[in-house]
Amino acid sequence: MKSSVPETALELVAVSRSFGRNEAVKDVSLAVMPGEIVCLVGHSGCGKSSLLRIISGIDRQDRGVVRLRGREVAGPDVFVEPELRNIGFMFQDYALFPHLNVEENLRFGLRGMARKEMDQRVAMILDLVGLGALTGRYPHMLSGGEQQRVALARALAPEPDLLLMDEPFSNLDRGLREKLRHDTLSLLKSLGTTVVMVTHDPEEALSAGNKVVLMRAGAVVQSGSAYDIYDRPASAYAADFFTAFNKLPGTVRHGRIETPIGAFATALPEGSSATAYIRPHEIALEADANGAGTIRERLMMGEIEQLTVEVPGLAEPLRVRLMQRPPLDVARVAIRVRNEAVLSFPRD
Amino acid sequence: MKTVSTNSAAGITAAGITPPAMAKIRAFRGSGSGWLAAGAIIALAAILPFVALALQAVQGSAGLWPHLLSSILPVALRDTLILLGSVAVLTALLGTTLAWLVTAYDFRGRRLLEWALLLPLAVPTYIIAYAYLDLLHPIGPLQGAIRWLLGYASPREFRLPDIRSTAGCILLLSLVLYPYVYMPVRAMFLMQSSTLLEASRTLGVSRRGMFWRVALPLARPAVAVGVSLALMEALNDVGAAEFLGVRTLTVSIYTTWITRSDLPGAAQIALLLLLLVVALVSLERWARRRQRYTTGMQRSRPLEPRRLPALAGFGLLLAGLLPVLLGFAVPVSHLAAEAFARWQFAGISPRIFSEARNTIVLSCLATLLTVGCGLAVAYACRVRPGRLAATALRLASSGYAAPGTVIAIGVLIIAAGTDQFVDRMAQAWLGVSTGLVLIGSGAALVFAYATRFLAISAGSIDAGLARVNPSLDHAARSLGRTANNTLFSVHLPLTRPAIAAGALLVFVDCVKELPATLLLRPLNFETFATHLYGEAARGTYEEASIAALAIVAVGILPVIVLSRIGRR
Numbered sequence: 057m058k059s060s061v062p063e064t065a066l067e068l069v070a071v072s073r074s075f076g077r078n079e080a081v082k083d084v085s086l087a088v089m090p091g092e093i094v095c096l097v098g099h100s101g102c103g104k105s106s107l108l109r110i111i112s113g114i115d116r117q118d119r120g121v122v123r124l125r126g127r128e129v130a131g132p133d134v135f136v137e138p139e140l141r142n143i144g145f146m147f148q149d150y151a152l153f154p155h156l157n158v159e160e161n162l163r164f165g166l167r168g169m170a171r172k173e174m175d176q177r178v179a180m181i182l183d184l185v186g187l188g189a190l191t192g193r194y195p196h197m198l199s200g201g202e203q204q205r206v207a208l209a210r211a212l213a214p215e216p217d218l219l220l221m222d223e224p225f226s227n228l229d230r231g232l233r234e235k236l237r238h239d240t241l242s243l244l245k246s247l248g249t250t251v252v253m254v255t256h257d258p259e260e261a262l263s264a265g266n267k268v269v270l271m272r273a274g275a276v277v278q279s280g281s282a283y284d285i286y287d288r289p290a291s292a293y294a295a296d297f298f299t300a301f302n303k304l305p306g307t308v309r310h311g312r313i314e315t316p317i318g319a320f321a322t323a324l325p326e327g328s329s330a331t332a333y334i335r336p337h338e339i340a341l342e343a344d345a346n347g348a349g350t351i352r353e354r355l356m357m358g359e360i361e362q363l364t365v366e367v368p369g370l371a372e373p374l375r376v377r378l379m380q381r382p383p384l385d386v387a388r389v390a391i392r393v394r395n396e397a398v399l400s401f402p403r404d
Numbered sequence: 405m406k407t408v409s410t411n412s413a414a415g416i417t418a419a420g421i422t423p424p425a426m427a428k429i430r431a432f433r434g435s436g437s438g439w440l441a442a443g444a445i446i447a448l449a450a451i452l453p454f455v456a457l458a459l460q461a462v463q464g465s466a467g468l469w470p471h472l473l474s475s476i477l478p479v480a481l482r483d484t485l486i487l488l489g490s491v492a493v494l495t496a497l498l499g500t501t502l503a504w505l506v507t508a509y510d511f512r513g514r515r516l517l518e519w520a521l522l523l524p525l526a527v528p529t530y531i532i533a534y535a536y537l538d539l540l541h542p543i544g545p546l547q548g549a550i551r552w553l554l555g556y557a558s559p560r561e562f563r564l565p566d567i568r569s570t571a572g573c574i575l576l577l578s579l580v581l582y583p584y585v586y587m588p589v590r591a592m593f594l595m596q597s598s599t600l601l602e603a604s605r606t607l608g609v610s611r612r613g614m615f616w617r618v619a620l621p622l623a624r625p626a627v628a629v630g631v632s633l634a635l636m637e638a639l640n641d642v643g644a645a646e647f648l649g650v651r652t653l654t655v656s657i658y659t660t661w662i663t664r665s666d667l668p669g670a671a672q673i674a675l676l677l678l679l680l681v682v683a684l685v686s687l688e689r690w691a692r693r694r695q696r697y698t699t700g701m702q703r704s705r706p707l708e709p710r711r712l713p714a715l716a717g718f719g720l721l722l723a724g725l726l727p728v729l730l731g732f733a734v735p736v737s738h739l740a741a742e743a744f745a746r747w748q749f750a751g752i753s754p755r756i757f758s759e760a761r762n763t764i765v766l767s768c769l770a771t772l773l774t775v776g777c778g779l780a781v782a783y784a785c786r787v788r789p790g791r792l793a794a795t796a797l798r799l800a801s802s803g804y805a806a807p808g809t810v811i812a813i814g815v816l817i818i819a820a821g822t823d824q825f826v827d828r829m830a831q832a833w834l835g836v837s838t839g840l841v842l843i844g845s846g847a848a849l850v851f852a853y854a855t856r857f858l859a860i861s862a863g864s865i866d867a868g869l870a871r872v873n874p875s876l877d878h879a880a881r882s883l884g885r886t887a888n889n890t891l892f893s894v895h896l897p898l899t900r901p902a903i904a905a906g907a908l909l910v911f912v913d914c915v916k917e918l919p920a921t922l923l924l925r926p927l928n929f930e931t932f933a934t935h936l937y938g939e940a941a942r943g944t945y946e947e948a949s950i951a952a953l954a955i956v957a958v959g960i961l962p963v964i965v966l967s968r969i970g971r972r
Contacts, residue, residue: 114878138881145882151875155897164893165883214884 063126065090065250066111066218071120072274073106080106081117082274088218088267093244093251095268097261097297103274104254108220111252112145113138125217144216148223150207152195158206159191165214177213184243185209201232208240212249219244221253225260237264258298262286270294292331292401301333302374305403313400316369317348317391320398329403336362336377338397343382347390349374354381365389436787436887440796443784446777447796450803450855453814454678460671460817476673480656484680487574487645487652488635494578495634496627498727499585503623504615505724507593510709511717517724518590519967524731525583526959528916530643530933531952532580533573534940535735537647538742540567545738573648577638579731584637585630587966592626593619598708611710625692632688639681640807642919647940653677654919657809661923667817674810681805736956742949755930756950763931763954766846767914770853774910775903777854778861783895786869786877787887797862804859808919811856815924819848840926849924853914860913861906868902869895908962915958 066088073081081103088094096104109115111122113129113136122130124143129136144165153161159178166174182188185205195203204224211219224240225233241264244251255261261268262282269279278290289295304315306329312319313330324330341349341363352373353364361381365374374391382389506518524532539546542559556562566572596619604618605611645652653673661670712720781800785793803811819842830838842848872895880890896903918933925934932951939948 109878112878112882114881137886138878139884139886141882142884143882145878147875147879149873149875151873151879153876153879153894153898155894164880164885167884210879210883220882 063090064088064123065092065125066252067121067123067126068107068111069121069123071107071110071117071122073103073110073115073117079274081110083120084271084274084276085120086269086276086279088250088252090250091248092267093241093253093265095261095265096252096254096271097256097258097268098271098277100256102271104271105222106274107271108145108222108252108254111218112143112220113141114145142214142217144211144214144219146207146211146219146221146224148226150195150203150227152203152206152210154195157192157194158187158198161195161206161210162213165210181209181213184212200228201236204228204236204240208243212247217250219249219251221251223254223256226255226257262298270297289399292333295333295399295401299335300375301335301399302339303372304332304334304370306330306332308400313398316367317374318393320393320400321395322398322400324400324402330400331403333399333401334374334393334397336375337379338393339374339376340392341365341376341378341382341389342392343386343388344390345388347388349389349391351382351387351389354384365391367391436784439780439784439887440788440793442780443793443796443800446781446858447799449851450777450800450858452818453811453852453855454802454806455814456817456821457671457674457678457810457814460668461675463668471669476656476660477676480651480653480673481676483570483650484639484652484654486570487577487650488638488684490574491577491581491638492631492635494574495582495585496631498578498582499587499630499634500589500620500623500627502582502586502724502727503590503593504619505720507590508615508619508709509712509717509720511712511720512714513717513721514709517721517728520725520728520732521586522583522963522967523728523733523960524580525966526956526963527580527732527735528643528918528933528955528959529577529580529637529641530647530918530937530940531739531955532576532731532735533644533647534936534948534952535738536567536572536576537940538945539735539738540564568647568649570648570650573645573650576644576648577641579727581634581637582727582731584634585627588626588630589623592623596622628688628691632684635684636681636805636807639677639684640809640919642809642922643937643940653680654807654809657813658919658922661813661816667813667820670813671817674813677807678810681807681810685805736953739949739953739956742945743953746947746949752950753947755935756947759930759932759935759951760954762929763915763933766849766931767853767911769846770850770857770914771907771911773850774854774857775861775865775907778858778863778865778906779903781858781862782866782869783891785866786895797866800862801859803855803857806856808852808856808917808921809923811852812920812923815848815852815855815920816843819843819851819924843924844926846926846929849921849926852920852924853917856917856920857910857913860909861903864902864906864909865899868899868906871902872898905965908965912958912962916955 064087066086068084068086071081071084072079084103084107086094096107098104106115110117110130116130116135120131121128124141128134129141153164156164159182162178162181163174166177169177182191185208187202187205187209190198190202190206195206198206204227208224211221225237228236237260251265253264255264261270262285266281267279268282268285270277270285272293278285278294285294286298289298295301304317306313306315306319308314308322308324308326308328308330309319311321311323311326313322313324313332315332320332322330322332337360341351349365349367351363352366355362355364357377360377360379363376363378363382365376367374502521506514506521538544541547542563547559547562547564550564551557551559551562554562567576600622601614601618604614609617639652639654641652642654642658646655646658653676657670657673657677660666660673777800781797785797819840823838823840823842823844826841827838830836842851876894876898877890880894881887885893915931916933918937921931921934922937925931930938932955935951936948936955939945
């Protein structure tokens with residue numbers, strides 16, 4: 057470890073963990089830089105929560121190494137107990153101590169600190185999350201949103217080197233969730249806290265972090281910025297996870313994948329079977345009495361309108377999402393898709 | 405992958421990168437492994453008496469078995485089985501009928517009856533036997549009154565059948581043991597969904613038929629649990645059977661050791677008794693093998709009890725109060741009257757006070773040890789879950805089914821061996837005799853109590869911990885608390901009610917405990933229970949009624965707790 061190399065806040069090297077026959081985490085490597093907010097995303101049971109437990113020290117991996125600020129905290133011969141890692145953990149169910157009031161919950165992680173300093177810290181953190189009026193309340197007297205803020209404040213109070221959040225917003229109502237997500241993340245960004253959070257919500261994963269790590273069956277499928285992973289999914293699985301695509305089967309000829317609505321450039325091998333992936337909002341429709349598409353259904357969704365368009369030769373009709381709805385009397389349409397908007401993956 | 409040793413960790417610290425909280429790096433010992441080790445040691449200690457018992461029984465001189473087989477066992481085994489069988493039938497009948505009475509019908513005084521039916525639980529078997537022996541004595545108050553009414557002059561002309569018989573013992577045991585059946589069966593009836601019962605009505609089953617065809621079959625597992633608990637208490641009993649002249653296995657163990665000083669012989673009978681308990685537990689498991697079929701409907705509306713007309717309701721209330729009268733009110737008021745008379749006559753002697761102190765100190769020490777061990781075993785399951793911790797919990801709980809006499813003989817073997825060894829060593833090296841250290845100090849007795857009642861404390865603490873969300877543990881750890889500290893700052897405050905309830909039950913059981921106390925108490929050390937036993941065995945009835953009353957008063961405490969739980 058040279059000082060010239062920028063130090064990672066967290067580094068996982070080939071971490072694996074099995075429960076009986078079930079491999080919950082498979083060979084996961086990951087580097088998180090200080091101040092980064094990383095989102096682990098995947099369907100439930102993909103190993104993302106297991107990974108958080110390993111990082112925090114609640115659980116121990118079978119193989120691989122965990123380093124915090126360059127120091128090994130869990131490896132074949134080393135294990136640092138969770139209470140010595142200086143990692144904050146925010147739980148899905150918040151895990152507020154029911155026998156302690158808000159202030160006592162905050163003080164719980166500050167033991168050993170001088171009284172005066174502790175008072176200052178508690179006052180500051182209460183102010184930060186806007187809980188000043190609730191200090192004497194017990195957890196069962198708080199609303200879901202208030203509990204979430206107490207949990208966040210409690211995890212932040214000891215000024216952890218790393219904050220882990222397990223589905224931190226999933227227990228909130230939809231409207232409240234978006235507001236609290238925004239408030240929480242802007243607070244964490246302003247504090248420069250390093251965060252690893254887990255979510256199963258694709259939209260949340262894309263909007264929350266600097267970096268998105270998509271997991272499947274214990275392994276990392278793809279990681280990168282939200283733009284990378286959304287615009288350039290490396291696999292059909294990654295593409296499907298974030299968007300409900302129109303999938304058009306076709307064959308590759310002359311470097312293009314041929315589909316009933318046109319041929320699009322692809323790098324896939326000549327002659328192979330492939331699927332063209334097209335996002336519903338990347339399809340443009342033009343009124344055309346001789347067009348290939350017939351509008352079968354219109355679904356008004358507020359800002360946008362979703363149309364179901366039947367195309368001869370396609371088993372599944374196309375789903376199209378438009379900001380500008382076509383006139384109601386239009387039935388036949390011509391279909392236009394930009395070449396760059398089409399992704400192609402091999403078909404098995 | 406290069407592992408970072410403590411040296412390079414220090415290097416990083418010197419570079420000023422490591423915050424102080426992370427300075428300690430150590431090899432994985434896993435915090436909480438101390439608890440696991442403690443749990444394992446406690447579990448081993450808890451089964452030690454059984455191991456000692458088995459070893460002693462196997463080593464016992466070969467000449468003993470023929471004697472045991474021919475003279476003692478046939479009678480003892482026959483009497484024990486008759487007793488168990490009859491008590492099983494009687495408690496099942498009483499407990500189930502009474503439970504149905506208070507759940508299927510509504511009448512004036514039902515709430516009171518529901519609670520009052522638990523009261524006989526406060527009367528230990530040896531106390532009801534003691535009270536009725538006195539009450540029904542040929543020259544006692546009841547027979548005297550009958551003779552006076554009928555105009556007979558002396559007991560020679562008229563007397564009731566002697567209570568000192570197997571039938572009398574069966575009746576008296578059942579009168580105080582039926583609540584063990586009544587409680588779970590009533591809970592089961594309350595849980596049964598009214599829709600099931602109503603469905604049976606629409607299918608042409610009468611209200612009475614509903615009991616036989618739906619409610620009772622569904623409650624069968626609860627009956628099995630209750631009866632097995634009642635039988636374990638019956639097996640544990642040494643006082644009632646002896647006072648009433650029934651030579652059960654338990655009594656045989658006691659006399660084999662006390663009157664013949666034959667430890668191997670006592671160990672052999674104890675082992676037999678233990679086998680009987682194992683058979684009983686297996687029978688109970690078998691009887692409730694399909695217990696699952698009532699779950700899933702627990703949330704539904706319970707059966708609406710049928711409102712009875714005033715007169716019929718009054719009749720039912722009287723019928724329902726009869727067991728309370730015979731199993732609690734009559735013996736307890738007799739004891740109270742006797743105690744009052746004694747107090748009027750001679751005041752309360754200092755002996756009673758010293759016994760009270762002995763009883764309380766002994767029971768408190770045992771409760772402290774039992775709850776402490778129970779906490780360790782249960783918390784080990786929490787911090788280090790796995791097969792080892794679960795096995796430790798199960799082994800530590802194995803004493804619950806063993807009669808006090810069996811455990812006492814096992815502890816006696818260990819304690820006597822240890823005491824002899826210590827004494828011999830002290831004499832050889834120091835030239836002084838230490839005497840009986842473990843038995844003389846009461847340590848052996850406290851150990852026996854702990855072994856017998858560990859299941860109660862470990863069970864209730866384990867149940868209490870199970871209600872604490874595991875993420876609270878993780879939260880505490882990630883906020884810088886060790887496993888030990890988490891116990892004190894999170895679990896103890898949250899499980900205090902469960903721990904207190906367990907401690908109360910253990911304390912009361914220690915106060916009531918007779919057989920182990922008799923066998924293991926230090927010389928000239930009397931508790932309420934042993935005092936009562938002594939007077940009853942001699943046929944004197946002086947101050948024992950005060951002692952008996954005190955035991956019953958303590959025994960009422962858990963009844964109050966239980967009645968609250970039953971009501972939700």
